[in-house]
Amino acid sequence: MKLVQTQFKPDSIQIGVSACVVGQGVRFDGGHKRLGFADRDLREFVSYVPVCPEVAIGMGVPRPTIRQVEVDGAIEIVGSTDSTLNVTDAMSSFSQQQSQTLDGLSGFIVCAKSPSCGMERIKVYHPDGHTLRHDSVGVFTKALMERYPLLPVEENGRLCDPVLRENFVTRVYALQDWQRMIHSGLTADKLVKFHSRYKFMVMASHQTSYRTLGQLISDLSSNDLQDVADEYIYGLMWALKQRANRKGHTNTLMHLQGYFKKFIGTEERQALADVIDKYRQGLLPLMAPMTLIQHLLVKFPNEYLSNQVYIRPHPDKLALRQQL
Template sequence: MTASLSSPKPKLGISACLLGAEVRFNGGHKESRLCSRTLSDYFDFVPFCPEVAIGMGIPREPIRLVGAPETPRAVGSVRPELDVTAPLAAYGEKVAGETDDLCGYIFMQQSPSCGLERVKVYQEGGRPSEHKGRGIFAQAFCARRPDLPVEEDGRLNDPILRENFITRVFAYAEWQQLLRAGLTRKALLDFHARHKYLLMATDPLQYKALGQLLGNLTQHDLNELAPRYFSALMAALKKCATRRTHSNVLQHLSGYFKQALSSEEKQEMQQLISQYRHGVVPLVVPLTLLKHHLRRNPHSYVAQQVYLQPHPENLSLRNAL
């Protein structure tokens, strides 16, 4: 139901150690089976190890962050005079500038080079700061690619965060397809129409705001408005949908079939939505019934909604929501 699912696999950047590459400071790895054995069927991974890339070698002296949590430096844990802050930051900017084809990035958690958040920053005397920092490479990379979906490997063990990240990756991939095909007002409006209920589920306020923004499309320069629209969309999709917002979307979508369903079918649909909202059944249950009614009662506008299948069904990401 979304064009991106039948296209070539989206490319994801990833910390090389998560794919089993023995590139860590001690010559080991941190293989993530989720990445190497499950997600690899749906994504083409592009591995990076910034510490190796800047010439630190394997094995090597481990580094750590020191100083102010907002602007830490990466130094050797044995030899503090070994300062690799600038090379790691420069490599982050270089990778960000040379990988326009990436649709997301999975970083190694708590790494002084790759950690996205909660990385220890040490103060004088060797005590960690109360406030955590961000890995130097990750910080530089993300500053150059603020719209790109990024996540840490550990957080992907949470089913809600995993589903949210992969949803954003496929939305990002579809936007890149749109740009390659040629940006037009119609293409932008069609893209928004397909993603409306996905947006309603994650950020109802932005759903209204972006609708209003595109309502005045003819008054704006398309090449200026489109990037602004997409940045706002990606920020909105980063919010995790809740049972309440999912239920609201399910109610809206089931409303398209009110003329076609019998009173018993309507009652069944409402019962399942209520059970989902109260945590009795997972999202996939009312969604499956909704798709059943869509197959029996085709509706072109509902059929094009990315919300119904924002990622490959075989990933079963909504079974635990």
């Protein structure tokens, strides 16, 4: 049984990935499920940690297909055409052990529909072969998510959706940012500054969390710092998982616009307001008002706004906001 181990590296973003998703021929038939965005676009900015649970437990390539079967209320992993092939114990053991060695990751991309790696809607069969339901999770992915509840996890298929893709990458960068801060040594000052940089990001994603996290940070002297930090990062990652919609973005953009009202003339102010409103109506992508705001920041520097993660949550080259 081959395990992969990681350690956190503050100067790089490590993402776990089902090996087939980055083009490795490890599927049952020797093929792969290469995702262009992962293997081409995102690869420039991250280091991948490939994992294939089925190969890791010695099933080899090619190999018989497997599926989840419910037997007496418990899930077993057995051969799709040969029920005498049972890898339940091996898969469970690998999943539990492997999931404990991935502390250095900031995200994970898994393969959809896989009985070992799928994130959701995995088929569960009756021993007689008919489908019971479509609501299970891959054995390895389930262990991974239980071990690391903060970890952004997404399926290859879902990452074809521009909203889900941008949301996932935003969360990966946010978690790595947090991990880097914790790695350098947690202090009250660092926590306050971290929250300050994420205020507009949270505002766009979830208004209630914006208020709750602000209240949590407001009085660090009365509570244990580590307890506050633990509660904060759980709240932040949950908030960022809520996909920001046009209403949330529009509200945030209008707040950003307010910082320039003393510096720009009527025409510039109206032009920005018009672009924000066109975005609200769905006539322009998010990049349109964001580009104007970035331009204004060059003309009228503002350290507080420049430090906001919302302005640039991930590399521009990924162009993740062009379809939002």
